[in-house]
Amino acid sequence: MRSKRNQILAVPYVVWMAVFVVVPLLLIVVYAFTTKDGSFTLANFSTMNQYLGVFGNSFFLALVATAICILLGYPLAYFLARSGHRMKGVAMMLIMLPMWMNFLLRTYSWMSLLEDTGLINRLLQSIRFFDLWNGIFGTNIEFFHMINTPGAVVLGMVYNFLPFMVLPIFSVIEKIDSRVIEAAQDLGANSRRVFQKVVFPLSLPGVLSGITMVFIPSVSTFVITKLLGGGMTMMLGDLIEMQFLGAAYNPHLGSAISLVMMIVVLICMAVMNRFGEGEEEAMLL
Numbered sequence: 001m002r003s004k005r006n007q008i009l010a011v012p013y014v015v016w017m018a019v020f021v022v023v024p025l026l027l028i029v030v031y032a033f034t035t036k037d038g039s040f041t042l043a044n045f046s047t048m049n050q051y052l053g054v055f056g057n058s059f060f061l062a063l064v065a066t067a068i069c070i071l072l073g074y075p076l077a078y079f080l081a082r083s084g085h086r087m088k089g090v091a092m093m094l095i096m097l098p099m100w101m102n103f104l105l106r107t108y109s110w111m112s113l114l115e116d117t118g119l120i121n122r123l124l125q126s127i128r129f130f131d132l133w134n135g136i137f138g139t140n141i142e143f144f145h146m147i148n149t150p151g152a153v154v155l156g157m158v159y160n161f162l163p164f165m166v167l168p169i170f171s172v173i174e175k176i177d178s179r180v181i182e183a184a185q186d187l188g189a190n191s192r193r194v195f196q197k198v199v200f201p202l203s204l205p206g207v208l209s210g211i212t213m214v215f216i217p218s219v220s221t222f223v224i225t226k227l228l229g230g231g232m233t234m235m236l237g238d239l240i241e242m243q244f245l246g247a248a249y250n251p252h253l254g255s256a257i258s259l260v261m262m263i264v265v266l267i268c269m270a271v272m273n274r275f276g277e278g279e280e281e282a283m284l285l
Helices: 002-032 043-081 085-100 103-114 119-126 129-137 150-174 178-186 191-220 223-228 236-245 251-284
Strands: none
Touching (some): 043 251, 085 150, 103 150, 103 223, 150 223, 178 191
């Protein structure tokens, strides 16, 4: 009886997934292997050769943003996991607070900060930093050009996706049994040794989850590149948007690019999940 009731309750979810997930994926597959007249073709995939640079640039910038998120997020997550209850509550609120605001609003705020006449450059001018810089290096600059650069795009990705790295790592480290750490200390391991042999291996599932949650939206973003990159840094998201909404309207090519990107992302996820399972099995042994 309960099983039948659960099946009935699951019907809206199944319908939702079918209409908004399965059907769009099937349409992408159909469009990727067809032409405008509906005939089968592989030309859409061969045409992607001219966009290999965009693929390389997208994965490179996404990897850089993910690496920076790890370097910033892991120490923060570790510190929060070892902090007191009150400190955790305040810190988690500060981490989650930007996520409660609109994504576009957060990105627009960085535009006002990074512009040539933005708040950062005006602050540096007010403290006469550029006078000191020009005196030391013999230059004649009046501002740092930060907007519409790959660095600005990476900064935007790190800012928007850093919480997705911190939260899974924090949740895993917080659940590590303190008795395991105490046992390692009783066996003579110092703090560095405990971290290397106990804490870090046990936190790898959280790290891998964070990598997945940061890398996937980073490699496919287009709003950040459009606003902070000014169209100067093209990534896969921008390329796909051009095929569906831009002047170079070609939904068949856009579907092929989307399909290849999904396959590559799924392969990366499978490799990371497999690596995580291997680490867990090694720790159990």
